[in-house]
Amino acid sequence: MNIILVDDEPLEIEQLTFLIQKHYPKWNVYHAFDAAQALNICEKQHIDLSFLDIHLPGKDGLELGKLLKTKHTHMEFIIVTAFQTFEYAQTSIKLGVADYLTKPVIEEELVEVLNKFKHRGNYSPSIQQALSIIHQEFKDKVTLPYLSSKIHMSPIYFSRKFMEEVGIGFSEYLNKYRIETAAGLMAKNPNFHISTIAEECGFNSQHYFSQQFKKYYGKTPREYKVEVTN
Structure with a gap:
């Protein structure tokens, strides 16, 4: 089961990732901070479920959902927003979203939504x-x-x-897991040096770690660390 979380607030993404992997640790969770990143990831990966924040830089979540729907007919959508308006709800219904969550996301409500897709996460x-x-x-x-x-x-x-x-392939999965673990360490341990985090997550070279991190998150580890700890 492949999920993408699209939100321009890193802490929101970290919280959702933690809650999803708490209940479904075998699922793959991808991150995007705007529509362009999301489209790029969805072109490269088979994404089953998208969590879309409405207010994004550039294309908003509803516009992104419409675009993804035309390109990836198998994909299902969860709209996540801090705003409860009839207009948003109406547009979401037209988009055919699987559900609609409001921020702050309550764990019980999220689990109820995730359980609808649990049959897709079965591995041998x-x-x-x-x-x-x-x-x-x-x-x-x-x-x-x-x-x-x-x-x-x-x-x-x-x-x-x-x-x-x-x-996804074994090597890509291992790399992705290491990068996501590194992101979690930076959020929880702001005093850790980048080199320490890289080593803790299985990277022998800080330069290679930074390259891979930017490839995945669209920003350097240092930039990400500043964003999630301020």
Whole structure:
């Protein structure tokens, strides 16, 4: 199950990510801070469910939803907004959204929405085991041969099965998990040095970490850290 959260407020994204992964830790959560980032991610990844904030820089969430709907007919939408107006609700209904949440998002209401999609997050036992190993050992050198041997599969078969069930390749998933963990560390530990965070998340090179982080979040670790801690 692949989800994208589109909101220009990093703390809102961090909160939603935490709550989603608390209840559905196997789901993949992508982040975008504006419509352009969201469109770029959705072109590269098979996204099943989008959480769209209405007030975004550039195209707003409703405009983005209409555009995504025409390009990705399988995708479903949850509108998230701090404003409760009939106009927004009406437009959301026309868009065919699966639900409509108001900020601050209440955990119980979010879980009720997520439960509608829980059947999409089922992985086979072997892939569940592989994901568990990644989540436990991501700080270390986790390779495809190592992981496939741990779950008693050939590397080629494991790689294909991982892609089929998870929706992205093993290496991309590992990198994504490390980057998201780094973002969480920066939000919770503002005094940590970037180099410390990079090392804690399995990156031997701070330069490479910064490159990958900017590729994923659209900003450097330092810029992100300033934004979420001020």
